């Protein structure tokens with residue numbers, strides 16, 4: 001399916017549907033008429049198979065208590081194996097209403113108040129919040145920004161662990177917002193350092209399926225034939241891949257029995273609900289039948305990213321665009337063209353775009369913006385046009 005076909009088939013108007021991205025613009029940005037390029041969801045309907053499965057479930061008319069059937073496990077296990085080479089076992093799996101909720105659970109289950117939890121920044125802002133809200137010590141290690149390409153300074157990473165007696169590291173793989181798909185070599189280094197210092201790793205792999213050509217997501221659990229899996233928790237979901245975030249369903253994978261028990265013991269004190277039947281239904285259908293849709297979506301993301309690169313690079317080469325290896329979120333460094341103090345005024349008031357501002361992801365992000373590419377090309381084209389015209393180009 002090419003880009004035009006995909007958009008023709010799946011693009012929809014979201015205004016007036018209680019959409020956080022579009023209908024909360026006034027509340028969040030103080031302006032209801034911006035181009036919504038912020039929050040990470042899309043202007044596309046879910047795959048037909050998902051809608052059919054949901055409709056069938058709804059037509060049945062009963063929404064009683066449910067459990068996760070074997071058919072779901074089969075679908076997810078097959079997906080992980082085929083796409084990522086990870087052979088997940090059913091007994092390792094747990095569920096939550098979202099990845100962010102699960103991050104709070106992990107911090108509470110595996111660390112004590114005021115113990116140190118580390119993240120590498122800039123990173124998805126709920127990582128910061130999860131550590132602060134649970135009264136843990138937030139340790140940040142800044143990624144190295146090499147002209148837009150970000151990488152980890154492993155010496156600094158190790159030093160931060162030692163200096164702060166870090167107990168838990170929350171990894172973002174692929175990384176939002178800088179678009180990196182960590183290589184095997186990088187993962188080996190990170191996981192080895194964590195192992196050496198007894199640091200438990202939580203790997204948020206929600207963007208696992210959203211990678212660009214030439215980049216392959218490697219689940220941390222299979223690095224070095226699973227050498228690090230006994231000190232690792234993986235969390236992922238169909239919500240980014242298939243645009244299902246509002247259905248509140250995500251998967252947790254804990255291979256180590258002791259870590260699983262620790263998790264279960266904690267979670268029973270805060271969560272006594274079963275899964276959401278519609279989230280579960282949608283997830284199974286997506287993992288079974290969503291491949292064609294996902295291929296079309298990836299073509300759209302690539303197309304939009306190429307558009308931004310081509311036009312900004314030609315006309316305003318001082319804007320640094322981080323290479324998009326994974327996720328559908330591009331990270332732009334505007335500091336060469338706009339005073340970082342004026343980013344908001346420029347992007348929001350003049351260019352009329354609602355973005356995730358860089359400083360939301362950490363102070364080093366000031367002067368940067370994150371733009372969502374999983375949308376119709378017309379929105380991306382308009383955003384680029386507005387940026388260039390307001391720069392006087």
Ligand SMILES: Cc1ncc(COP(=O)(O)O)c(C=O)c1O
Nearest residue numbers: 040098099100101124176204206
């Ligand atoms: C890295 C990362 N983790 C988690 C989430 C959100 O997950 P959930 O909606 O399941 O809480 C996002 C959403 O953009 C994300 O980028």
